[in-house]
Amino acid sequence: MVLLQSLPTQSPHQSAELNGTAQKFAVLRSQLAKYKLDAYFVPSADEHLNEYLPEAKQRRQWISGFTGSAGDFLISTDKAWVFVDSRYYEQADMQIDANLQKVCKVGLEDHQTVEEVLAELGQQASANSQIVRLGIDPFTITVAQYRRFSERLSSCGVEIVPIIDNLVDAVRSQNPWASNEPVPSFGDQPVIALPDTITGESLTQKLGRVRESMDKKKAAILPVTKLDQIAWLYNLRGRDVECNPVFISYAIVTQNEAYLFTNTARIDEPVRQSLAGQVQILDYEQYIPILRSLVQEQQDAQNVLIAIAQTTYGTYLQLQEVKAKIVEAEHPVEMFKSHKNAVEIAQMQQANLKASWAKTLTLKWIEEQIDAGHSISERDVANKIEGLYRQQEGFYDLSFPTIAGTGANGSIVHYSNPNPACQLLNGDLLLLDSGAQFYGGTTDDTRSISLGTPTEEQRNFYTEVLKSHINCAMQRFPKGTTGSQIDGIARSSMWQSGLDFGHGTGHGVGVFLNVHEGPNGISKRVNQSLDLGTINSIEPGYYKPKWGGIRLENLYFVKAAKKQDSESSQESDTDATLWYEFESLTYIPFDKKLIDRHKLNSQQIAWLENYYAAVVQKLSPMLSDAETAWLKQACSI
Numbered sequence: 001m002v003l004l005q006s007l008p009t010q011s012p013h014q015s016a017e018l019n020g021t022a023q024k025f026a027v028l029r030s031q032l033a034k035y036k037l038d039a040y041f042v043p044s045a046d047e048h049l050n051e052y053l054p055e056a057k058q059r060r061q062w063i064s065g066f067t068g069s070a071g072d073f074l075i076s077t078d079k080a081w082v083f084v085d086s087r088y089y090e091q092a093d094m095q096i097d098a099n100l101q102k103v104c105k106v107g108l109e110d111h112q113t114v115e116e117v118l119a120e121l122g123q124q125a126s127a128n129s130q131i132v133r134l135g136i137d138p139f140t141i142t143v144a145q146y147r148r149f150s151e152r153l154s155s156c157g158v159e160i161v162p163i164i165d166n167l168v169d170a171v172r173s174q175n176p177w178a179s180n181e182p183v184p185s186f187g188d189q190p191v192i193a194l195p196d197t198i199t200g201e202s203l204t205q206k207l208g209r210v211r212e213s214m215d216k217k218k219a220a221i222l223p224v225t226k227l228d229q230i231a232w233l234y235n236l237r238g239r240d241v242e243c244n245p246v247f248i249s250y251a252i253v254t255q256n257e258a259y260l261f262t263n264t265a266r267i268d269e270p271v272r273q274s275l276a277g278q279v280q281i282l283d284y285e286q287y288i289p290i291l292r293s294l295v296q297e298q299q300d301a302q303n304v305l306i307a308i309a310q311t312t313y314g315t316y317l318q319l320q321e322v323k324a325k326i327v328e329a330e331h332p333v334e335m336f337k338s339h340k341n342a343v344e345i346a347q348m349q350q351a352n353l354k355a356s357w358a359k360t361l362t363l364k365w366i367e368e369q370i371d372a373g374h375s376i377s378e379r380d381v382a383n384k385i386e387g388l389y390r391q392q393e394g395f396y397d398l399s400f401p402t403i404a405g406t407g408a409n410g411s412i413v414h415y416s417n418p419n420p421a422c423q424l425l426n427g428d429l430l431l432l433d434s435g436a437q438f439y440g441g442t443t444d445d446t447r448s449i450s451l452g453t454p455t456e457e458q459r460n461f462y463t464e465v466l467k468s469h470i471n472c473a474m475q476r477f478p479k480g481t482t483g484s485q486i487d488g489i490a491r492s493s494m495w496q497s498g499l500d501f502g503h504g505t506g507h508g509v510g511v512f513l514n515v516h517e518g519p520n521g522i523s524k525r526v527n528q529s530l531d532l533g534t535i536n537s538i539e540p541g542y543y544k545p546k547w548g549g550i551r552l553e554n555l556y557f558v559k560a561a562k563k564q565d566s567e568s569s570q571e572s573d574t575d576a577t578l579w580y581e582f583e584s585l586t587y588i589p590f591d592k593k594l595i596d597r598h599k600l601n602s603q604q605i606a607w608l609e610n611y612y613a614a615v616v617q618k619l620s621p622m623l624s625d626a627e628t629a630w631l632k633q634a635c636s637i
Contacts, residue, residue: 021065021100024171028063028075031167037135039121040167041114042073047139047312048227051516052244052400056186059140059168066095068414072114073101076121083114086502087413090545107502115152122157131157138162139314143306146313162317187248187263187284189239193274198440198512199235200343203278206233206336211255213332219305221294221324222332224251225312228514229333234260234279236271237512243400244514245437250287254294261287288318295324307331337510338520340533344511345557348535351394351441351512352555352585356615357622358388359434359445359588364630370424370451378404378418381432389436399435399442399515406430410448410549413503413541426452429548435515444515446539446553449591461542462550462594467493467604468540469552472505472522472582474607476561479578483526483536490522490540499542506537509555532580534558554586587615589634597637608637 032040042064046057051069053061060066060073064082068091071084080101084092092103105111112120122132134153138146150160172183196202210233214222224230227246231237238247249262258279267281275281282290295302304324306316310331319326340348362385369376382402389395404418405411410431424430428451435444448465450458472490483506490505504523507516519528522536530536539553561579589612597605612635620628 021063021097024063025075025080025100027171027174028167029077031170032075032077032135035135035161035163035167036133037161037163038125038132039074039076039118040135040163042075042168043140043145044070044072045140047314048225048248048250049142049310049312050227050241050244052241052514054186054241054248055184059166059172062172063168064101065097066092068092074114074117075101081114081117090412091414115149118153118158119156122153126157131159133159133161135161135163135167137166137314138164138317139312140166141313143308143311143313143316146316147308162313164314187240188266189247191236191238191247191262191267191271193271194235194237194512196235197343198347200341200347203233203235203274206235207253207258207278209336210253210332213336214253214255214305217305217327217329219303219327219329220255221291221302221304222253223291223304223306223311223315224253224331224333225315226310226334228510228517229310229331229337230260231513232337232510233333234275236274239397243398243437245396245512246514249284252287252291252294259290261285261290288315291315292318292322295319295322303327305329305331307334310334334519337513338508338517338534339531340511340535340557345533347440348442348509348511348555348557348585351436351438352443352445353587353618353622354392354394354438355389355434355436355443355445356587357619358385358392358436359432359447360615360619360631361388361623361627362432363447363449363589364627364634366424366430366449366451370426376424377420378406378409378422378424379420381424381430382418382434385432385434389434392436392438394439396437396439396512399437399444403431403433403446405549406451407548408546411543411545411547413543413549424451427455429454429458429550431549431551433551433553437512440512442510442512442515443586444509444537444553444555445586445588446551447588447590448550448552448594450593454594458548459594459596460599461499461544462591463596463599464494464497464499465540465542465550465552466590466595467600469538469554470600470604470607472538472540473554473556473584474582474603476579476581477530479531479580480529481580482529483520483522484524486522486530487524487526490538494540494542501541501543503539503541506539509535509537511535530558530580532558532560535585536582538582552590554584554588556582556584556586559583584611584614587611587618589615589631592634592637595637605637612637 042060044060046053064073066082068088074081081104083104085106089105096103106113125132230249230251231246237245240247252259260279260281261284264283305327381404401416403416405415406424407428409415429448431448433446468490475489487505506522508520510517520534535557537553537555541551543549558580561581616635
């Protein structure tokens with residue numbers, strides 16, 4: 001699954017929302033005047049650096065009207081901009097009122113980045129011996145993001161002004177919206193504790209490992225602001241963010257104590273017992289006061305570990321105010337969380353097998369409906385697979401809103417509002433990207449299928465995407481290989497055919513946690529190594545506006561590679577190179593009608609045959625005789 005968003009259709013209600021945008025801008029500009037600002041920056045993230053936001057914190061979406069899960073907003077005293085990457089070009093054009101704000105398609109010629117726009121504003125102001133005061137909520141950006149902004153803009157006449165009170169929140173709380181659109185509730189959903197049989201590691205063991213890592217870095221205090229890190233560390237899960245089993249909170253770990261800051265009213269006795277004697281539970285608002293007091297108690301000895309890419313600049317400013325001694329290092333929780341233990345791998349295998357069953361039966365159902373001449377819609381497809389997920393034991397939630405895009409909708413990479421009025425038509429392609437949260441595991445997989453008889457063009461593009469997927473999935477690689485290196489391997493065959501795709505080849509995945517997880521992944525931007533036990537998607541694609549889209553996605557975990565015969569005979573005692581490989585968690589057939597076998601080499605055919613044998617072997621016990629017969633036919637090449 002690539003980063004996703006809801007894509008509403010045009011409606012009278014949306015037109016009213018666009019008209020309301022002008023009013024919101026006017027009130028926001030009054031806030032700029034109040035704080036003597038020339039511009040204000042609104043990123044996608046919130047105080048916990050979430051990619052997926054609780055509704056109350058969807059500030060950029062609310063103020064701009066653009067609902068993509070990534071993208072930034074900038075407003076000045078007379079202009080406004082929305083910055084999006086290639087995944088959102090089509091969606092931004094559909095949702096943004098060009099009379100009020102400009103869509104900057106980052107990566108295209110003649111389209112600026114936010115830094116370039118600000119630098120231009122600064123240069124214009126400098127010509128008049130003035131500076132641009134840029135307001136920003138320091139709790140919505142990382143330390144690394146602040147430094148990048150500061151380094152690039154300080155010489156251009158731009159001064160960054162941290163404003164603790166979020167200005168979009170101030171606008172949102174004012175009339176006329178306060179009476180008609182009350183800010184949604186925040187951080188009030190139940191929290192549950194997970195047993196060690198699900199996590200594979202106790203709270204005591206996790207705190208011990210984190211403290212050992214802190215000790216090696218000579219750090220006494222570790223703030224934790226990211227929700228998935230807190231959920232993993234304390235073996236807790238929640239429902240505060242749609243499709244993500246996390247809960248609104250902060251945490252602090254010291255060498256002797258641990259703290260959880262959240263809405264304490266919703267913490268029941270079983271959760272309290274799971275933390276008893278090890279974690280103090282305090283109100284959410286106590287995070288900053290407690291952090292400051294811990295530093296001030298023994299200032300000479302209290303080094304604070306800060307991961308600049310994982311910690312908010314707001315937290316950093318608070319530490320600076322109390323003159324904390326800061327140790328900059330990787331966040332130990334982020335690294336530990338990404339390396340799954342044997343129990344977590346087993347939980348993911350079970351969860352993804354359930355999801356593979358649901359997706360496979362959905363594909364069978366679609367084929368039967370089309371062959372029978374029945375009319376079905378994108379929403380019918382989404383309802384079908386979501387219903388099958390719910391039939392499986394341990395279903396908790398979707399892991400993201402289902403993407404079911406037929407025809408031209410498949411070219412909108414993040415299309416995720418299946419339309420009940422959009423029918424599946426003979427000759428089109430359907431892109432179905434979906435996933436579920438099961439108690440113990442997270443899933444994410446994508447298949448594109450032909451509706452009826454495919455064209456040669458569809459077969460050609462599909463086969464190229466499949467080749468890219470297979471080349472990546474069967475690649476062996478030495479320890480230390482980075483995600484960016486594997487990304488190039490995945491794209492190589494498509495590049496040879498003059499094809500490419502705008503998103504990363506894959507992302508990390510949590511265990512009964514966020515479906516997008518760092519620091520690992522497969523992308524040109526990921527310099528983190530793909531270590532043992534990390535879980536990554538492999539999902540190359542091809543998208544052609546007004547034509548459709550193809551994406552083929554499985555989840556894989558990294559394991560030690562089996563020695564090949566040539567290695568056994570040639571390896572010397574001094575050769576300590578460790579080799580890794582991918583093992584699939586996903587077992588779903590590809591669309592045989594779309595595969596041009598003549599374009600696959602012998603290695604790719606062998607991989608596909610072995611994969612199909614595993615699909616039949618793993619799914620057959622879950623299927624009826626008729627379903628198994630269909631699966632075997634679908635897996636014949």
